[in-house]
Amino acid sequence: MSKVLMKGNEAVAKAAINAGCRLYFAYPITPQSELIEYMAKMMPTVGGTFLQAESEVSAINMVYGAAGAGKRVMTTSSSPGISLKAEGMSYIAGAELPCVIINVQRGGPGLGDIQPAQGDYFQATKGGGHGDYHLIVLAPSSVQEFADMASEAFDLADKYRNPVMILADGMLGQMMEPVEFKPAVTEEEMEAMGHQHESWCIHPNQDGDLKHHHEINSLEIDPVVLEKHVNQLYEKYARIEANETRHELHNINDDNEMVVVAFGTASRIVRSAVDELNTEGRNIGLFRPITVWPYPYEELAKCIGPKVKQVYVFELNTGQMVEDVKLAVNGKVPVHFWGRVGGMVFTPEQIKEKLQACF
Amino acid sequence: MEVIATRPESLREVPFTYCPGCTHGIAHRLIAESIDEHGLINKMAGVAPVGCSVFAYKFFNFDMAEAAHGRAPAVATGIKRARPDMHIFTYQGDGDLAAIGTAEIVHAANRGEHISVFFVNNAIYGMTGGQMAPTTLPDMKTTTSPYGRKVDDIGYPIRVCELLDTLVAPYYIERVSLLSGPDIIKAKRAVSKAIQYNKEGRGFTFIEFVSTCPTNWGMDPVKAMEWARENMLPFYKPGVFRDKGAQE
Numbered sequence: 001m002s003k004v005l006m007k008g009n010e011a012v013a014k015a016a017i018n019a020g021c022r023l024y025f026a027y028p029i030t031p032q033s034e035l036i037e038y039m040a041k042m043m044p045t046v047g048g049t050f051l052q053a054e055s056e057v058s059a060i061n062m063v064y065g066a067a068g069a070g071k072r073v074m075t076t077s078s079s080p081g082i083s084l085k086a087e088g089m090s091y092i093a094g095a096e097l098p099c100v101i102i103n104v105q106r107g108g109p110g111l112g113d114i115q116p117a118q119g120d121y122f123q124a125t126k127g128g129g130h131g132d133y134h135l136i137v138l139a140p141s142s143v144q145e146f147a148d149m150a151s152e153a154f155d156l157a158d159k160y161r162n163p164v165m166i167l168a169d170g171m172l173g174q175m176m177e178p179v180e181f182k183p184a185v186t187e188e189e190m191e192a193m194g195h196q197h198e199s200w201c202i203h204p205n206q207d208g209d210l211k212h213h214h215e216i217n218s219l220e221i222d223p224v225v226l227e228k229h230v231n232q233l234y235e236k237y238a239r240i241e242a243n244e245t246r247h248e249l250h251n252i253n254d255d256n257e258m259v260v261v262a263f264g265t266a267s268r269i270v271r272s273a274v275d276e277l278n279t280e281g282r283n284i285g286l287f288r289p290i291t292v293w294p295y296p297y298e299e300l301a302k303c304i305g306p307k308v309k310q311v312y313v314f315e316l317n318t319g320q321m322v323e324d325v326k327l328a329v330n331g332k333v334p335v336h337f338w339g340r341v342g343g344m345v346f347t348p349e350q351i352k353e354k355l356q357a358c359f
Numbered sequence: 360m361e362v363i364a365t366r367p368e369s370l371r372e373v374p375f376t377y378c379p380g381c382t383h384g385i386a387h388r389l390i391a392e393s394i395d396e397h398g399l400i401n402k403m404a405g406v407a408p409v410g411c412s413v414f415a416y417k418f419f420n421f422d423m424a425e426a427a428h429g430r431a432p433a434v435a436t437g438i439k440r441a442r443p444d445m446h447i448f449t450y451q452g453d454g455d456l457a458a459i460g461t462a463e464i465v466h467a468a469n470r471g472e473h474i475s476v477f478f479v480n481n482a483i484y485g486m487t488g489g490q491m492a493p494t495t496l497p498d499m500k501t502t503t504s505p506y507g508r509k510v511d512d513i514g515y516p517i518r519v520c521e522l523l524d525t526l527v528a529p530y531y532i533e534r535v536s537l538l539s540g541p542d543i544i545k546a547k548r549a550v551s552k553a554i555q556y557n558k559e560g561r562g563f564t565f566i567e568f569v570s571t572c573p574t575n576w577g578m579d580p581v582k583a584m585e586w587a588r589e590n591m592l593p594f595y596k597p598g599v600f601r602d603k604g605a606q607e
Contacts, residue, residue, distance in 0.1 A: 023441055049440045053433070054466035061430035061463070065406070065437020068424050073441065091427050202422040202438055204445050205401035213371065215416050216424035 003178040008143040008168065009034035011179045012102060013042070015150035016074050018184040020193050021100070022048035023073040025062035027055055029081045030114040031170035032104035036076065056081040060088030060101075067097035068216035070201030072154055072193065076102035078170070079120050080111060082128070089163055090129030094218030096233070098157035098197070100150070101135070102166045104173040107343035115343020116170035116265055121320035124167045125293040132230050134237050136164040136244065137293040139264045143177035145290075151182055158196060160240055167292060169316070171265040171345065237294075246290035247299050251278060254305045256285040258358065261300065261325050262314045263289050265345070270314050273351035284355065292321065300328040308333055310358060314351060315339045367391035369400050371420045380580025382537040382570040383412055386479055389547050390448070391419065393554040402445050404438055406431040408460075410452035411485040429460025432467035435474045446557050448475040454484045457493040457517050464519070471528030471562045475553045478519060480595060481570040481587075489575030493517045496590060501575075516594065520567050524600040530562030532600040536569045538588050542597070549599075556604055569595050 006014070013035050016024075024039045036052070043050035049066075053059035059075045066073040077085060082103045092099060105120050107113040124137045136156050140146040146168055153164040185193070205211055220226035250271060252259070262270040267288045274284045287303050289296050304311065310333050313322040322337040329335050338354050340346045366372065369391035377383045394403055400421055407415035409428035416423035426434040431449035439447045456464050456478050467474065483501055484490040490503040494516045498507040508516075520534045531553060535546035546568065553564040569591050571583040578586060599605075 023437070025437065051436070051440065054462050057430070058433040058436075058463055058466065061427060061433035062437035062440070064426070064430075065424060065434035065439075066441035067437070068434070069404075069438045069441035069445075071441040073437070087427055088430070095425075202404045202424065202445070203442065205421075211401070211420070212422065213420060214422045216422075217416055219413065219425050 003180045005176050006143065006179050007034050007174060007176050008146045008172040009104065009174070010038045011143050011147040012150050012166070013038040015147040015181060016100065017042060017046055017048070018181055019072070019151035019154045020185040020190050021072045021074050021154065022046065023066045023071055024049065024075070025051050025053050025059040025066070025073070026075050026077065027053050027059050027081060029078045031106055031173050032076050032078045032102070035102070035104065035173070056084035057087065060085040060092070063099050064088055064092050064095070064097060067092065067099040068095070068202050070194070070197030070203060074100040074102070076104065078104045078106045079108050079117070082120060082123065086123070086129040089135065090131050090133060091218050092163045093133035093135065094131065095216050096161040097163070097216070098161050099163050100153045100157055100166065101163060102168060105167065105169040107341065113343045114170065116316065116345060117341065117343055118169060118264060118266060118316040118320070119341065120167065121292065121315070121317060124165055125295070133233060134293055136160070136162055136240060137167050137291065138164065139167045139290060139292045140172060141264050141267050141288065143172065143175065144179045146172050147179050147181065156244065160236060162236070162240070167264065169265050170343070241294040244291060245294045245296040245299060247296040248288040248290060249303065250274070250286035250288065252285035252287065252303045253283070254307070255283050256305050256308050257283050258310055258312060258355070259285045259287055259303050259308055260312045260314065260355070261287045261289070261321070263292060263321060266314055266316050269346060269348055270351050272348035273355060276348065276352060277355055282359070289321070295324045295328070297324070297328040300325065301330065304329060304332055311335045312355060312358065313337045314346065316345060317341055367395045369394040369403070369420050370418055373417050375418065376414050377411065378574045380573045380583065381411070382481070382568065383479065385537050385543060386477065386568050386570070387415070387418060389543070389550045390450070390477060392547070393551040396551060397554050397558050399446050399554065399558055404442070404445050404447050406435045406438070406447065406449040408449070408451040408455040410455050412450055412452060412479065413486065415450050429455050429458070430463055431455070431460065432463040432472065432474070432476065436467055436472050439472065439474055448477060448557070450477045451479070452485070453478070453480045453482065453492040453494040457519050465523070468523045468529050468563050468565065469526050471530065473557070473560055473562055475557045475564045476566070477550070478565065478567045479570050480519070480567055481572040482516070482591065483572050483575050485572050485575055496594060518595065520565070520600045523565055528563060529565060529601055530603045531556055531564040533602070534567040534569065534595060534597045534600070536592060536597050538569060538571070538584050538592070552604070561604060567595070569597065
């Protein structure tokens with residue numbers, strides 16, 4: 001298949017449809033407008049459901065219903081809208097329903113602005129809604145990866161019966177890059193997908209079926225039962241942590257004098273600066289987490305080689321992922337942080353300057 | 360011995376969690392009987408709310424979803440869109456539907472979503488212990504309107520049927536009373552019609568039950584029925600607000 005030039009927002013929407021998503025509920029918000037507009041245009045052409053909800057709150061609860069009925073379903077938004085979905089995400093995680101949520105992050109807090117930012121890292125990886133739960137969170141750094149993550153997100157959601165978030169940002173949503181799409185799921189695959197959750201989901205009794213009573217629910221009024229349920233969730237999260245961390249290494253070797261950590265859009269800018277310094281004779285490694293929950297702690301710890309004197313973290317926020325980096329580094333070497341916020345994006349020159357000051 | 364009445368197949372053999380004298384049991388039975396009569400048990404799913412009927416997901420004998428507070432019409436929308444071959448209803452109280460879930464009910468009705476909504480109006484929050492509801496009558500005392508509902512301060516109660524009747528899409532809207540034997544027979548006809556329209560895929564159907572809450576009103580069940588007939592029915596007048604089926 002040949003490559004096409006597409007905006008991230010449209011590419012991920014197309015990839016979601018290719019992955020068998022036939023239900024989409026969302027509310028308009030910048031900078032993810034192209035995503036909802038693409039879905040409005042394309043869902044009817046594949047016999048799917050596009051519904052513009054009255055609010056993000058309603059959209060995520062429609063997702064709860066459709067996911068409870070065992071179908072591939074997605075909602076998308078940007079930062080303020082994700083806050084509104086937080087209630088629903090907690091219920092979806094509690095009821096163990098598979099679905100995909102995309103956050104095309106913008107500047108915050110509050111209404112903030114509509115420029116790219118990474119200020120929702122804590123919200124995405126440490127909770128967001130109430131109670132003990134986790135989303136699986138994937139952080140793309142290119143339009144191609146953004147698109148590829150659509151099918152991966154649905155597969156992970158189905159495998160673990162857990163909501164999966166793609167944590168992108170306004171830069172990835174808006175920019176155009178060449179992208180190659182995985183083939184769309186076949187009719188047979190769609191058919192199989194439609195039945196995979198029938199042991200627990202809402203579906204009709206077929207003729208001759210034993211009558212079933214499935215409950216889509218996060219309420220457990222008995223504390224003994226609720227504790228057991230939450231502990232079971234955390235056993236599942238432990239399996240996810242053991243099996244599903246993803247990361248990318250760039251120039252990581254035993255002679256690294258420094259390791260730099262960045263995710264998403266920020267990692268691309270940081271990579272340019274690291275490459276330039278390495279051509280000038282430095283030996284800096286770049287570690288990019290692809291899953292930010294589960295966080296690749298062990299994989300990062302292994303990258304802190306014998307000659308590494310310090311670790312530097314760059315984010316488009318005031319320092320959120322740096323806390324996970326510190327957990328991974330565990331006091332072995334100093335961890336520095338620099339970030340820009342409010343939709344301001346750092347340049348490779350600024351990163352280079354920060355790094356040079358360390359030597 | 361001849362059995363002349365038994366538990367509808369659409370209700371599971373699970374004890375209700377409602378207070379003695381509560382009208383939820385009656386409403387549940389009317390819905391379950393109607394689903395049985397229309398032969399829909401194998402294709403039915405319901406959505407329970409937050410409130411006294413929060414455990415309704417345990418009581419009905421088919422698949423059920425428990426929704427977040429006020430979100431039942433959105434959840435029902437998601438289920439119906441995912442499973443168009445199924446028939447979906449929500450069961451909601453007045454705090455759930457007419458306060459925190461106002462947006463969800465208005466927009467589900469406005470889309471003409473193919474679901475049935477059963478709305479239990481007893482003018483109070485029951486589960487949380489008797490707080491003021493959007494449907495609490497003027498000057499009625501509750502734990503959060505201890506001096507009576509002052510309409511100059513907090514406004515008048517919301518009449519949901521009248522509100523939804525301003526929309527174009529809804530197919531059937533009726534308010535019924537559960538406050539006497541004859542009223543319950545009338546209510547049964549309305550519920551059955553809503554389920555029939557749901558079965559036929561006609562569109563959005565809405566039934567409001569004027570009900571009681573003996574526990575939080577501080578009355579015995581018989582007195583609560585009398586009080587509701589005298590005070591609720593003049594404000595919440597039973598009747599058919601919309602029946603497109605009768606016009607066709």
